[in-house]
Amino acid sequence: MSRASDRAYRKIRSFILSGEVRPGMQLTEERLSEISGVSRTPVRDAVQRLENEMLLVRSASKRLSVADWSNDEIDEMFTLRAMLESHATERAALRMDADSLRRLREINEVLTNSVNRPEPDITTFLDANRQFHDLILACAQSPRLSKLLPALVEQPVVNRTANQYSQEDLIQSGTDHDELIAAFAAKDQVWAGAVMTSHIRRAFHSFSGATRSTVED
Amino acid sequence: MSRASDRAYRKIRSFILSGEVRPGMQLTEERLSEISGVSRTPVRDAVQRLENEMLLVRSASKRLSVADWSNDEIDEMFTLRAMLESHATERAALRMDADSLRRLREINEVLTNSVNRPEPDITTFLDANRQFHDLILACAQSPRLSKLLPALVEQPVVNRTANQYSQEDLIQSGTDHDELIAAFAAKDQVWAGAVMTSHIRRAFHSFSGATRSTVED
DNA sequence: TCGCGTTCTATTGTATACAATTGCGGTCCG
DNA sequence: CGGACCGCAATTGTATACAATAGAACGCGA
Numbered sequence: 001m002s003r004a005s006d007r008a009y010r011k012i013r014s015f016i017l018s019g020e021v022r023p024g025m026q027l028t029e030e031r032l033s034e035i036s037g038v039s040r041t042p043v044r045d046a047v048q049r050l051e052n053e054m055l056l057v058r059s060a061s062k063r064l065s066v067a068d069w070s071n072d073e074i075d076e077m078f079t080l081r082a083m084l085e086s087h088a089t090e091r092a093a094l095r096m097d098a099d100s101l102r103r104l105r106e107i108n109e110v111l112t113n114s115v116n117r118p119e120p121d122i123t124t125f126l127d128a129n130r131q132f133h134d135l136i137l138a139c140a141q142s143p144r145l146s147k148l149l150p151a152l153v154e155q156p157v158v159n160r161t162a163n164q165y166s167q168e169d170l171i172q173s174g175t176d177h178d179e180l181i182a183a184f185a186a187k188d189q190v191w192a193g194a195v196m197t198s199h200i201r202r203a204f205h206s207f208s209g210a211t212r213s214t215v216e217d
Numbered sequence: 218m219s220r221a222s223d224r225a226y227r228k229i230r231s232f233i234l235s236g237e238v239r240p241g242m243q244l245t246e247e248r249l250s251e252i253s254g255v256s257r258t259p260v261r262d263a264v265q266r267l268e269n270e271m272l273l274v275r276s277a278s279k280r281l282s283v284a285d286w287s288n289d290e291i292d293e294m295f296t297l298r299a300m301l302e303s304h305a306t307e308r309a310a311l312r313m314d315a316d317s318l319r320r321l322r323e324i325n326e327v328l329t330n331s332v333n334r335p336e337p338d339i340t341t342f343l344d345a346n347r348q349f350h351d352l353i354l355a356c357a358q359s360p361r362l363s364k365l366l367p368a369l370v371e372q373p374v375v376n377r378t379a380n381q382y383s384q385e386d387l388i389q390s391g392t393d394h395d396e397l398i399a400a401f402a403a404k405d406q407v408w409a410g411a412v413m414t415s416h417i418r419r420a421f422h423s424f425s426g427a428t429r430s431t432v433e434d
Numbered sequence: 435t436c437g438c439g440t441t442c443t444a445t446t447g448t449a450t451a452c453a454a455t456t457g458c459g460g461t462c463c464g
Numbered sequence: 465c466g467g468a469c470c471g472c473a474a475t476t477g478t479a480t481a482c483a484a485t486a487g488a489a490c491g492c493g494a
Contacts, residue, residue: 002279002455002477028445039479040446041258048265054364061486062219062446076359083300142293144271148365219447219484245475256449257476278456279476 008036008046016055016066023068027056032064053151071208078204081152082197084145085133089180089196092139093189100139101184107132108177115170125170132177136196169206173199225253226263233272233283240285244273249281270368288425295421298369299414301362302350306397306413309356310406317356318401324349325394332387342387349394353413386423390416 012032021027033043047064050056057067069077111128114121133153137146176199183192229249238244250260264281267273274284286294328345331338350370354363382390393416400409 004478030445041478041480044262044447045265045477048262052269052364054361063486064446072358073360076361080301080304080361080365083304084297087297087300143290144293144297144369147269147271148297148368151365152361221448247475258448258450261477262447280456281476 002042004038005042005045008032008038008043009049011036012043012046012050013055016050021066023066026059026063026065029064053154055154074208075204077152078200078207081149082200082204084149084152085137085200086193086196088137088140088142088145088149090189090193091142091145092136093184093187093192095141096139096184096187100135101181104132104135104177104181104184107135108174108181111177112171112174115167115174120167120170125173129173136180165206169202172202176202219259221255222259222262225249225255225260226266228253229260229263229267230272233267238283240283243280243282246281270371272371291425292421294369295417295424298366299417299421301366301369302354302417303410303413305354305357305359305362305366307406307410308359308362309353310401310404310409312358313356313401313404317352318398321349321352321394321398321401324352325391325398328394329388329391332384332391337384337387342390346390353397382423386419389419393419 012035015021015035029040029043029047032047033040036043036046047056051058054067054069056064059065107128111125111132114124114128137149140146176195179195180192180199183195229252232238232252246257246260246264249264250257253260253263264273268275271284271286273281276282324345328342328349331341331345354366357363393412396412397409397416400406400412
């Protein structure tokens, strides 16, 4: 979208993810327009996008509030993501070209280096990770998937989790990616899809293990 | 959404589906506001929704045009729908209560009656069919799915196809639904999911068989 | 004091005017 | 005659003012 609209989207998004506002809390459009520094018109565009990503929800009568996900919803989110992203991976396996494969290797090189050190560089890891998954999605060549998946991946969880990952988890991610690359090289869609499924399911369990047990403490 | 916005959405939608405009054709926001009889502001809301459903696309520089789906995209659409809707069905199988089950039977009774006659009543069929699938989706109790699926089902294809279905196809739909109901009654999620998958895949092949061969003629 | 209705206020929805951007066409120079 | 540049027209993007609606607070009567 356009400049103001995008600006609003990013500002509001990071505002929500920063944790300054608690789930369930009301947010008026006017408030959001103050936050993002643009008028309500582009704010409304941004809000509609955030509603689709379910970061914002419209309460009974049109009032906006920050989404509050139940555990069941988070489970479901990972499940759907695993389904769709492994499907994307299967498609990508059939359509992968040499250049993309090379690029995937480069990206994963960066990712691996960022975690194979005493103090993992989370920012670099997240960035490389995103690039890796994005490139696969692009190779899947499915406009629909490209529209649906991002709303599911939506960093909320990804980002919140990355800090909770243990270093072994991060290293394992790099290993998963290596195996994905091997599957792509072999043009084996079943293999590739399966690796992606377990990659995501593992992330899910690391996540739910970490956060939920701490909540219960 | 609100009144004008919804009105715009429906008007534009039916305008596109009516076939008055051909895929790829440009549509200015002003034109759309004339069609729907409201100002550009609510039109833009509606447009954003239609973009998500991929009935409209924004070409290179923000100009709107009617979406033009490749065969591959239509295949993908059915594939995704089958994946997600059978997943929804699996969830529903675990959560189905007696009332909903009864209601499903009622709806399918209507559906079956509408096609078991010399001249099938397509309108009634479509309406009952939609209710049937909607109720299952509701029983799945997954806000995410409820958001994702409709954008995929989106009558475009459903409606265009219904007229192309042979009477046997329509009757078979009713039979599929009966089997779904049996699976729900048995609380067998695997069974239910499988029936839904084949239900949709059959629709897909009826569709692509009908339309694509005629195109090639 | 409780329940109900009424008014007032906060919030969202719509229209319109204006700004910015992009495409198109015409013209001028080589 | 061809190509590039410049300027106008069409289209989208943004702001603001106003309308409609839903919620809350207040007061009145039973």
